[in-house]
Amino acid sequence: MNDLSSDSLRLDSQLCFKLYAASRAVIRGYKPMLEQLGLTYPQYLAMLVLWEWHDSAPAQPTVKALGERLLLDSGTLTPLLKRLEQMALVQRRRSALDEREVHLSLSPSGVALRARVLPIKTRLLCDSAVDLSRLDELRHGLDQLLAQLKPL
Numbered sequence: 001m002n003d004l005s006s007d008s009l010r011l012d013s014q015l016c017f018k019l020y021a022a023s024r025a026v027i028r029g030y031k032p033m034l035e036q037l038g039l040t041y042p043q044y045l046a047m048l049v050l051w052e053w054h055d056s057a058p059a060q061p062t063v064k065a066l067g068e069r070l071l072l073d074s075g076t077l078t079p080l081l082k083r084l085e086q087m088a089l090v091q092r093r094r095s096a097l098d099e100r101e102v103h104l105s106l107s108p109s110g111v112a113l114r115a116r117v118l119p120i121k122t123r124l125l126c127d128s129a130v131d132l133s134r135l136d137e138l139r140h141g142l143d144q145l146l147a148q149l150k151p152l
Contacts, residue, residue, distance in 0.1 A: 033120045063102045
């Protein structure tokens, strides 16, 4: 039986599988760079946001705001941020106005790490045979997909 419904259940027909496999491949590509920096991929993502915030801080640079930006819950972020703090890259402090809020900032070491990332990331992109304009199109398409799926 080879009807439309069975074709829609084929693994190669699943967008979710393609996104999962591509994500794993990208993370695997980043692994050597991140090992040089002593970071995991989720820690790297958090650092990217904190570097953005260092340049242009939001009104409330909190764990909650970081979670919203990374689409992660505080249960996932808390151990990640504790580890970054132990590595002396991030500083966490409770808000004086509302002690439930934890504010984040980069330590001087966290700021300095950014300079080490740029040349490694450039080399990573140069070593891959990926068409950069194609990546921009893909990123734009994924932004649209995420925007449509966010309410779910």
